[in-house]
Amino acid sequence: MKFLYFIFFELVTRLLPILGWVSPKVSHFLKGRVGIIAQLQEYRSKNPGELIWFHVASLGEYEQARPVISMLKSHQPDTKVVLSFFSPSGYDNTVKRPNPDLDYITYLPLDRKSWMEKFVSVMKPDQVFFVKYDLWYHLISSLKNKGIPSYLIAASFRPNQIYFSWYGGFFRKMLFDLDWIFTQNRQSLDLLRQHRIQRVSLAGDTRFDRVAATASSPKPLENIRSWIGDRPVVVVGSAWEEDMRLLIPLINSRENYKWIIAPHDLDPEPMDRWSKQIVQASKKYSGWTSADSNSVLFIDNIGMLSSLYQFARIAYVGGAFGKGLHNILEPLGFSVPVVFGKVKRESKFPEATQAQQEGCGFSVENEQQLFLVFSELEKEETYRRAASSAKNWVNSNLGSAGRIVTYIHSTKKSL
Structure with missing residues (x-):
C-alpha cells in the first residue's frame, strides 16, 4: 500500500498541471501552492521561536479549530500560530478576514515525502494539530520521526472509513502515530479503542464553543x-x-x-x-x-x-x-x-x-x-x-x- 500511495502522488503531481490548463479550480489549487516553502522560510527567518501549527481541510474545520487556537493564544501570547489549508476556498475566505490569533496562513503541499519533510523542517513546529480529518501519511511520519507532538482534535470516525477496513493498516498507522486523539463523541472513542488505538479521550465538539462565542458577541x-x-x-x-x-x-x-x-x-x-x-x-x-x-x-x-x-x-x-x-x-x-x-x-x-x-x-x-x-x-x-x-x-x-x-x-x- 505504501508503494501505491507513493505512485499515486507521483502521478498526481504530474497530471495536475495538465488538468490546470482546462480546469480553473485545479489551476487555482496549484497557483496557491507556488513558492509556499520559500515564503514560509522567509517568515520563519524573521519570526523564530515557539510555533504551534494547525492544519485544516477547509473553512468548516477552521471554525472547529478556532476555540482551541484562541485559548492557546491567550495562554501563550508570544507563541506564533500558523494555519495551513488544503482547500483553496478555505484559504481564500480566511485571508480576507484577518484573525488576530493567527500569525501566518499557508497552503499545505501535496503529500510527497520530500516536500513534506522540507515543509516540516522549515516550519519547525513545537506542536501540530489536525482538525477532524485530513491526515497525510508522509506529513505525520515526518512529525513522528522528528519527535514533534501531533494531535487530532474534533475527531469523528465511522466504521466504514478506510482506517478500519481489513486493508486499511497503512492508513490506520497514522492514527497510531498521533500523540493523542480528542474525539467529538463516544462512538468514535469506542471505535478507536476497538482497533487498539489507546491514546484517545472524549473532548466533545469544539463547534459548540465556537457558536456560543459567536452568539455572545455577533x-x-x-x-x-x-x-x-x-x-x-x-x-x-x-x-x-x-x-x-x-x-x-x-x-x-x-x-x-x-x-x-x-x-x-x-x-x-x-x-x-x-x-x-x-x-x-x-x-x-x-x-x-x-x-x-x-x-x-x-x-x-x-x-x-x-x-x-x-x-x-x-x-x-x-x-x-x-x-x-x-x-x-x-x-x-x-x-x-x-x-x-x-x-x-x-x-x-x-x-x-x-x-x-x-x-x-x-x-x-x-x-x-x-x-x-x-x-x-x-x-x-x-x-x-x-x-x-x-x-x-x-x-x-x-x-x-x-x-x-x-x-x-x-x-x-x-x-
Whole structure:
C-alpha cells in the first residue's frame, strides 16, 4: 500500500498541471501552492521561536479549530500560530478576514515525502494539530520521526472509513502515530479503542464553543435590524438550488415575514432567477439600503451569515439535498430552531440526528413536510420548547476547547 500511495502522488503531481490548463479550480489549487516553502522560510527567518501549527481541510474545520487556537493564544501570547489549508476556498475566505490569533496562513503541499519533510523542517513546529480529518501519511511520519507532538482534535470516525477496513493498516498507522486523539463523541472513542488505538479521550465538539462565542458577541448589523422592524424573520443559510425549490413556495405563502437568504454560491444568476419566482420584492445586499421596502434580502457576500442568525425566529440550513448539510449549530447557538433537508448519510452528520432527538432540529424531505414543520413552529408552545431545547443542548456541550488545552498543558509540563 505504501508503494501505491507513493505512485499515486507521483502521478498526481504530474497530471495536475495538465488538468490546470482546462480546469480553473485545479489551476487555482496549484497557483496557491507556488513558492509556499520559500515564503514560509522567509517568515520563519524573521519570526523564530515557539510555533504551534494547525492544519485544516477547509473553512468548516477552521471554525472547529478556532476555540482551541484562541485559548492557546491567550495562554501563550508570544507563541506564533500558523494555519495551513488544503482547500483553496478555505484559504481564500480566511485571508480576507484577518484573525488576530493567527500569525501566518499557508497552503499545505501535496503529500510527497520530500516536500513534506522540507515543509516540516522549515516550519519547525513545537506542536501540530489536525482538525477532524485530513491526515497525510508522509506529513505525520515526518512529525513522528522528528519527535514533534501531533494531535487530532474534533475527531469523528465511522466504521466504514478506510482506517478500519481489513486493508486499511497503512492508513490506520497514522492514527497510531498521533500523540493523542480528542474525539467529538463516544462512538468514535469506542471505535478507536476497538482497533487498539489507546491514546484517545472524549473532548466533545469544539463547534459548540465556537457558536456560543459567536452568539455572545455577533456583529451588530444595525442596518439589518432597522430594516426588520418588528416583523418575524427566517434566515436561510447556505441555500442550494434544491433547497430553494422547497423554500420559494413557502416564502410566497408568508408575506408577513422578512426573509434573509445567504446562498451557498455567490453567482448572481441563481439569485436573479429565484427573485423572479418570489412574489415579494427582493434585493441583493450589495445594492440595498435599510430604507428599502423589500421583504426578501439576498446576502451576496461572505462573512455575515453567522451573525445574521441573531435576528432569526426560525432558520433553514441548506446543503442536505446536495453535497452535504452545512452548519446547523450556528443558528442553534442563538437558540433558534433549525429546519434542514433529510441528510443522505446520517453517520456523517451526527449533529442532525441529535438535534432532532433534542427537539430543536427538524428534517424535511419535500415541500409538504416543510409547510407542516413551519406551521408547527408558528405555534407558540412548540416554538418555545424548540428554542429552549436549542439553548440547553448547546450549553450542555460547552467546554471542549478547555478540555483539549488543559490536557496539552498538562503533558507539556510533564516533559
